[in-house]
Amino acid sequence: MPFQLVLNYRRGDAAGNAGRLHEAMAERFGEENVFMDIDTIEPGVDFVEAIEHAVGSCDVFLAMIGQHWLTAADQWGQRRLDHADDFVRLEIEAALRRGIRVIPVLVQDVEMPTADQLADGSEQQQLPLQVRGSVHEPDWSPRNNEVVFSLSTGSGRDIYLYFLDQPGRAPDNLTSGRVAKPTFPAWSDDGARIVFSAEDGIYTMSRNGSALTRLTQGKDLESPSWRPPSR
Numbered sequence: 001m002p003f004q005l006v007l008n009y010r011r012g013d014a015a016g017n018a019g020r021l022h023e024a025m026a027e028r029f030g031e032e033n034v035f036m037d038i039d040t041i042e043p044g045v046d047f048v049e050a051i052e053h054a055v056g057s058c059d060v061f062l063a064m065i066g067q068h069w070l071t072a073a074d075q076w077g078q079r080r081l082d083h084a085d086d087f088v089r090l091e092i093e094a095a096l097r098r099g100i101r102v103i104p105v106l107v108q109d110v111e112m113p114t115a116d117q118l119a120d121g122s123e124q125q126q127l128p129l130q131v132r133g134s135v136h137e138p139d140w141s142p143r144n145n146e147v148v149f150s151l152s153t154g155s156g157r158d159i160y161l162y163f164l165d166q167p168g169r170a171p172d173n174l175t176s177g178r179v180a181k182p183t184f185p186a187w188s189d190d191g192a193r194i195v196f197s198a199e200d201g202i203y204t205m206s207r208n209g210s211a212l213t214r215l216t217q218g219k220d221l222e223s224p225s226w227r228p229p230s231r
Contacts, residue, residue: 002029002030002032002033003029003033003059003060003145004029004033004034004035004057004058004059004060005025005029005033005034005035005058005059005060005061005062006035006036006054006055006058006060006061006062006091006095007021007022007025007034007035007036007062007064008036008061008062008063008064008088008091008092008095009036009063009064009066009088010064010066010068010069010072010080010088012068012072013064013065013066013067013068013069013072014064014065014066014069014107014108017064017066017107017108018036018064021062021064021105022034022036025062025140028140028142029140035054035058047085047087047090048090051087051090051091051094052094055091055094055095055098055100056094056098056100058095058100059100059101059145060100060101060103060147061091061092061095061100061101061102061103062103062105062138063092063102063103063104063105064105064107065104065105065106065107065110065112065113066107066108066110067108067109067110069081069088069110069113070113070117081118101164103138103147103149105138106136136149136150136151136152136183137149137150137183137184137185139185139186139187140187141187141191141207142187142189142190142191143191145165146163146164146165146191146207147163147164147165148161148162148163148164148174148185148187148194148207149161149162149164149171149185150162150182150183150184150185150196159181159182159183160173160174160175160176160182161173161174161175161179161182161185161194161196162174163207163208163209172208172209174194174205174208174209175209178212179198179199179203179212180198180199180200181198181199182196182197182198182203183196183197183198183222184196184197184222184223184224186223186224186225186226187226188226189226191207192206192207193205193206193207193211194206194207195215195224195225195226196224197222197223197224200214200217200218201214201215201216201217201218202214202215202216202224203215
C-alpha cells in the first residue's frame with residue numbers, strides 16, 4: 001500500500017500555504033497519494049460518509065492552522081469551527097476517531113490552539129501532540145513514515161527538534177540541552193541524516209540524534225538543505 005496523506009486547511013485562512021505544501025508532498029509521495037479539498041463532494045452524496053471514507057484511507061493527517069483558523073466566521077458572525085457540519089472540523093474529528101496520526105502544521109506565526117479555544121465538546125480537543133508547544137517546519141523522511149520537526153514551548157524561548165516514527169508514541173527530543181534554538185530541519189536523500197540551523201550555525205546529526213556535528217558558525221542562517229547526489 002502506498003503511503004497516503006490528507007491535507008486539511010481552511011480556504012479563507014491558509015489556502016496559499018496549503019497549496020505550496022501540497023506541491024511539496026505530491027513531489028515526494030506522488031500526486032495520487034496526497035488528498036486535499038475533500039469538500040468537493042458530489043451533490044446528493046452523504047458528506048459525512050464521504051469524509052469518513054477519504055480520511056479513513058490515509059496514514060497521516062496534516063491539519064494546517066493559520067491566523068484565521070480559529071476565528072473564521074459565517075455570514076451571521078458565528079464561528080465556523082463551532083458548526084457541527086464544518087468540513088475542517090468533520091475531517092479532523094474523523095481522523096481522531098480512527099486513530100490516524102494527526103500533525104498540526106502551524107503557519108503565519110500562529111501558536112498551537114489550546115483545548116479551550118477548540119469547538120466545545122468536540123473531539124478536536126485531542127488535537128495537541130503528546131508534547132506541548134507549537135510545531136514548525138515538519139519534514140518527511142524518504143523512509144516515508146518518519147517526520148522531524150521543530151517545536152517551540154512557552155514564549156518561544158525554548159526550541160527543540162523532535163523525531164516521530166510511530167503513531168501513538170511520544171516524539172523523541174533530539175536536541176535537548178545540546179543545541180540552542182534548532183529550526184528548519186531537512187532530511188538527507190537517503191533518510192539517514194538531518195541538517196538544521198541553530199542559534200550559532202548549521203548542524204547535522206544522525207536520524208536518532210547521534211553524531212551531532214557543527215558545519216558552520218554564525219547567526220541568522222536559515223533553511224539549509226541537502227544537495228542531491230550527483231548522477
